[in-house]
Amino acid sequence: MEEDVIEPTVNSLVSSLSEVTISTKDPSLDFPCLRDPKTITYIKSSKTVFIMRGVSGSGKSTIARAIQKVYPSAVLCSADDYFMREGEYHFSADDLESAHKYCQRLAEEAN
Template sequence: MNQPLVYLTRGVSGSGKNFFAESIKQLYPNTIVCSADDYFTNKEGVYNFNPANLDEAHNVCRNKFEQALIENQKVIIVNNTNVNEKQFAFYIDKAEIYKYKVISLVLERRHEGWNTHNVPPETLERQKNSIIESLKLI
């Protein structure tokens, strides 16, 4: 792989974004995963979401992403819901500056079960609608 790569995952909560990121890390162990969820996850792996800290969580995620670009990491995954362009424009703009190829992946929830963060159905519906409205297929 010559050109460095950013995978920009997009999907409703519970669509498999974390599973995808971990799968890529198995193929490319030096992959950097940038996720706002990390801010809410302690060292023991316990997730404790606090909506009051969401802006800070995304700032930490963006900073980690930019540092990975500066360090010329070969594979970077932005692992957030990224339901609309406002949420992911920063990553695309920065990747372009650093000459990274961006692959945007919309992950579908084609499995049974519930999202691990217990996001309510009305929020999932809003996430879904935002993704549909922001798709750029051609």
């Protein structure tokens, strides 16, 4: 599968990410990078990378959406996004290397 065939559109990703509301009562989102004004200001003025990994259902996407909401110009790199087509997930182990190269390219091209 060619990398450029499956690239998700930025608009569809951003619209799905903007649905998150950062609740002050949600302990899973209680991180200085999401709540502390000084930390947020510092991160916005620097080049910062957040790397998340975990088992399915552990909250990675929830945290990623919160980060995108606080930092709207952030670039989200997810191998899962490579496998999204028309809102459906189509994983193929044969394309995992291409998905990772896609993510690496996004990260390298980020401001």
